[in-house]
Amino acid sequence: MTDTQSNTLADAIVFFGATGDLAYKQIFPALLGLVRDEGVNLPIVGVAKAGWGLDQLKARAKDSLEHHVKADPASFDKLMGLLRYVDGDYNDPKTFAALKAALGGAKRPLHYLAIPPSLFGVVVAALAAAGLSKDARLVVEKPFGHDRQSAAALDAILHEHFPEESIFRIDHYLGKEPVQSIVYTRFANAIFEPLWNRQYVRSIQITMAETFGVQDRGAFYDATGALRDVVQNHMLQVVANLMMDPPTGEDHEASRDQKAALLKAARPLGPKDIVRGQYRGYRSVPGVKPDSGVETFVAIKLTIDSWRWAGVPIYIRAGKCLPVTAAEVLVDFHAPPREVFGEDDRPYGHMRFRISPDVSVAMGLRVKRPGEKMAGEPVELTLNEQAASDMPPYQRLLGDAMRGDGELFGREDIVDAQWRIVEPILANPPPVTIYEPGSWGPEDSDALIGADGPWRNPEPSV
Numbered sequence: 086m087t088d089t090q091s092n093t094l095a096d097a098i099v100f101f102g103a104t105g106d107l108a109y110k111q112i113f114p115a116l117l118g119l120v121r122d123e124g125v126n127l128p129i130v131g132v133a134k135a136g137w138g139l140d141q142l143k144a145r146a147k148d149s150l151e152h153h154v155k156a157d158p159a160s161f162d163k164l165m166g167l168l169r170y171v172d173g174d175y176n177d178p179k180t181f182a183a184l185k186a187a188l189g190g191a192k193r194p195l196h197y198l199a200i201p202p203s204l205f206g207v208v209v210a211a212l213a214a215a216g217l218s219k220d221a222r223l224v225v226e227k228p229f230g231h232d233r234q235s236a237a238a239l240d241a242i243l244h245e246h247f248p249e250e251s252i253f254r255i256d257h258y259l260g261k262e263p264v265q266s267i268v269y270t271r272f273a274n275a276i277f278e279p280l281w282n283r284q285y286v287r288s289i290q291i292t293m294a295e296t297f298g299v300q301d302r303g304a305f306y307d308a309t310g311a312l313r314d315v316v317q318n319h320m321l322q323v324v325a326n327l328m329m330d331p332p333t334g335e336d337h338e339a340s341r342d343q344k345a346a347l348l349k350a351a352r353p354l355g356p357k358d359i360v361r362g363q364y365r366g367y368r369s370v371p372g373v374k375p376d377s378g379v380e381t382f383v384a385i386k387l388t389i390d391s392w393r394w395a396g397v398p399i400y401i402r403a404g405k406c407l408p409v410t411a412a413e414v415l416v417d418f419h420a421p422p423r424e425v426f427g428e429d430d431r432p433y434g435h436m437r438f439r440i441s442p443d444v445s446v447a448m449g450l451r452v453k454r455p456g457e458k459m460a461g462e463p464v465e466l467t468l469n470e471q472a473a474s475d476m477p478p479y480q481r482l483l484g485d486a487m488r489g490d491g492e493l494f495g496r497e498d499i500v501d502a503q504w505r506i507v508e509p510i511l512a513n514p515p516p517v518t519i520y521e522p523g524s525w526g527p528e529d530s531d532a533l534i535g536a537d538g539p540w541r542n543p544e545p546s547v
């Protein structure tokens with residue numbers, strides 16, 4: 086490690102909301118991975134108001150790791166030895182004095198706010214008052230805001246004590262190996278880039294399907310809905326990775342600059358660009374209002390007003406209780422300008438990026454069927470196929486934040502551009518249509534894609 090790197094490397098990790106769900110499901114497994122794979126060896130302080138002590142936090146961490154990862158005994162013991170715990174009210178300066186003591190002489194702590202956004206202001210101000218914000222970094226969770234205005238208000242709160250380059254807005258999709266693989270495939274091969282525009286691309290489909298419902302997250306989900314939960318963030322980030330211009334220059338912001346440019350060129354959605362659905366049975370989930378009009382399925386048609394992408398429709402659908410759990414991108418190419426062989430059946434060719442649960446990159450083409458006739462059939466060439474990555478996205482992201490590398494995080498202008506796209510629909514959503522669990526959502530989504538369809542449904546994982 087060079088001096089510059091060690092000067093920018095965080096020297097302690099603090100996670101607020103240590104007794105909560107996110108810590109249980111994501112943060113403990115990520116911390117274990119960092120200790121095991123990257124030799125992280127620094128104070129890790131959990132903070133919460135639960136009346137707990139360190140032993141209870143360790144028991145919680147143990148339970149989390151048993152459920153989510155295979156922890157080898159050495160890494161497990163190492164992590165347990167690094168853990169500290171501070172219990173207290175976020176409104177009480179004593180909590181932050183205790184945190185300061187637990188941090189010892191740490192000069193560049195990374196503070197992870199795994200807490201509701203309504204508490205961000207209090208915690209950030211208290212960190213600053215305790216002298217714990219200078220040279221520190223802040224990691225915040227999605228959803229970042231509830232709409233464009235509230236995201237801007239959160240930005241203002243955070244910026245009071247943390248400059249933009251010290252803020253790391255998590256979107257775990259960006260930490261996913263296959264999402265990075267889209268960028269790699271595009272820019273590591275010269276042959277794709279000439280095809281990546283309106284001249285060759287006819288339409289794009291992105292599907293994020295889940296077989297399960299909202300499970301025990303009824304109250305959260307009913308205040309959120311599919312558009313805010315996964316489209317405004319995860320799906321639009323996939324769009325940005327898939328469609329941005331090649332990054333230029335050496336600046337470490339190069340890639341985020343291109344994503345921002347792409348998303349700023351997207352046209353805000355209108356009422357005709359969206360279909361909202363709700364699975365039958367959703368209203369009886371605990372925490373959901375009995376007359377809820379919140380969508381558990383959404384399909385949108387997105388347009389990018391740039392020279393490269395003008396006129397190329399992008400169809401995105403995401404939903405719960407669908408027939409498979411899989412996320413895929415399909416870039417559909419145009420038919421040849423003239424039909425030489427008298428065939429008019431589609432498809433003519435595509436690129437397919439499978440994001441989850443397994444990972445693949447494939448290219449679809451037509452090849453000649455053996456025989457006298459000049460007739461062919463579609464085939465798909467798999468360029469890369471692999472099982473899901475072992476490194477959980479949170480491990481990659483937390484590691485990057487510790488190093489101060491913001492490339493895989495939402496930047497203020499990017500998150501704002503994402504909200505800008507969905508803003509008109511959030512303000513004035515069309516009604517939901519009920520769909521049967523196990524179906525592909527409301528039939529209206531077929532009308533939305535129309536002649537650019539049909540929707541290509543991802544195959545289940547084998």
Ligand code: BG6
Nearest residue numbers: 227257258295314315319412441
């Ligand atoms: C989360 C959403 O951000 O992403 C969930 O809140 C969704 O509703 C999840 O299920 C999907 O992510 P992954 O990585 O599990 O496919």
